[in-house]
Amino acid sequence: MKHILKRLIKIVLLIALVFALGVGAIAFFAWQRYDGFADAPMTGIEAGETLVVEPGDSLPKVLRTLAAQGVEVDALHWRLLAKSTGAAGKIQVGEYALEPGMTPRTLLERMRDGKVLSYRFTIVEGWNIRDLRAALAKATPLKQTTADMDDAALMRALGRGGEHPEGRFLPETYLYTRSDTDLDVLKRAATAMDKAVAEAWAGRDEGLPLRTPYELQTLASIVEKETGIASERPQIAGVFVRRLKVPMRLETDPTVIYGMGSSYAGNIRKADLRTDTPYNTYTRDGLPPTPIAMPGRDALQATAKPAPGDALFFVAVGDGSGRHVFTRTYGEHQAAVAQYLQRYRQQQAQAQ
Template sequence: MKRLLAAVGIILVLGIVGVAGSYFYWQSRLDAPLALEAPVLYQVPAGAGFNQVVAQLEAQGILEDAWAFQVLARVQPERIPRLRVGEYELTSGMNGLEMLALLGSNRVVTYPLTLPEGRSFSQLRDLLNNAPKLEHRTAELSDEEIMTLLDREGTFPEGWFFPDTYRYHLGMSDVDILRQALVRMENILEEVWAARSDDLTIETPYEALIMASLIERETGAPEERREIAGVFKRRTEQGMRLQTDPTVIYGMGDRYQGRITYADLREATPYNTYVIDGMPPTPIAMPGRASLEAAVDPLPGETLYFVSKGDGTHHFSRTLREHNNAVNRYIRNR
């Protein structure tokens, strides 16, 4: 009897030791570093279950013991996060449990997309269509259909998207970027308009958006924006035409090949400010915040003309004679 009890005791001890050993081995597999020498991108597929994901990670050589995590899902399901679709960066210093926490977080890999100031809506669409890993929902849509999709039916799209760098992740679409840029422009325009000067010649926020687009296309020099706005304001007050080349170029559309002629300046288009009075009917580009602020706060002064000096800045003149001399100096001689 004593021998039997001793044998049973030994078996129990061995069983306990075996269970404990198995448990600690299992835990060690959960805590083991990923089998990586360098960071890799892993995409959680849409609709994939937990077991499918860990099996895929093992097949790709990232995770060595998928069984340990499948056991965890059965005995301690509360420790398994709900996996989120997207791309994640897995690193060599990460263990399996840390990886699972990452795959259940919102720390997905993101990509930048810069919408530069002064670009047209057509150029913006080209940037979106060429953005990698972005779902292209608008590629085959017309401009009108895009604005309807953005709940702005009947709105002409030019100028309504704020230029900035936006970040997106796998699963986002060009519509998401457009919606962000549209809402930002609406909010910033409202904010800038609320802080406008008292003696403007423009009367509505939309006119401010149009004016800002002209300023944006005329100069990239920050110190000139308010002075150009001042020139346009004084020209309007004196009944002069704005005569700004970017409106001619915009009215030419695809016919523009890098230069404009005297015939182009005389061509009657809705945008040619050498021919029409006042501003064009719509913006001609995406203005940045600085141009929006300049449009509603023109610099006081007496200048009525400006001409490019060829270095990104302009020579400003008060009289036509001074302006013609500047044209001879900076344009005709060149």
């Protein structure tokens, strides 16, 4: 009897051992398969594809979206990996890049950390508000919310009711995501301009003929439009600052062009210089009522700290370099203008 009992015990132990080995083997192979899944490139992804996680999307919904885009999905493995990476219940809303060779672990970690795909929008130095709004309307996939707003309504939507929109947005490159709106970008640009103007004003030279930060911003917009090459900004600012001190009229063509609005056809005539508008600095003293463009940081700083000197005039060299000739007297200026016109006629003759 004892012999039979011992034999039964051995059989039971053997069966248990075989079962344990079988379970272990199954677990081992399952783990190998899972581990291989977590760090293996996902199938079915092509360059340029993205995954959009909408508000309220759960992991199963995200997996269905991936499957619909051609990615092979094992829901159990994805759920286990989400738990092990801490992504379970923490997937953030947004658009995520799907790159060939990307692994499930990488994608889940990005969704856990909210590393969403971002896009760039650049405001160019010297743009006016029409340029800015036209470019912003073409930015994709930015959500467009301001197309039906006039400039006054736009400024109210930005919390800046009553402010003139010109010159209010700092030329820089701004990042945005698919969930952002055009107003979001403009708010950041307006805040950045406020800060840049405040910094320039705080560091300005003593004795500038400018009473407010807004006047500095207005003059900087003229400097921006008159600048052919960046290194000349402080010199051009110096000319205008000295003219304001004399006082002399600024007599700068970009302000006239701005005042002409849509009637400007690419050429400014003597009659235009004599036609009075609030922005015609040939017919009116001092600064125009508002900026005429978006001044960049360098133009603001140059206006706050203009180059010293005695020049009151400048004219383009006319050699295509964007450089200017700076002169002290009207006679010197007339001679420089004559040289410019001579070069211009020579270029026209060669072109013909």
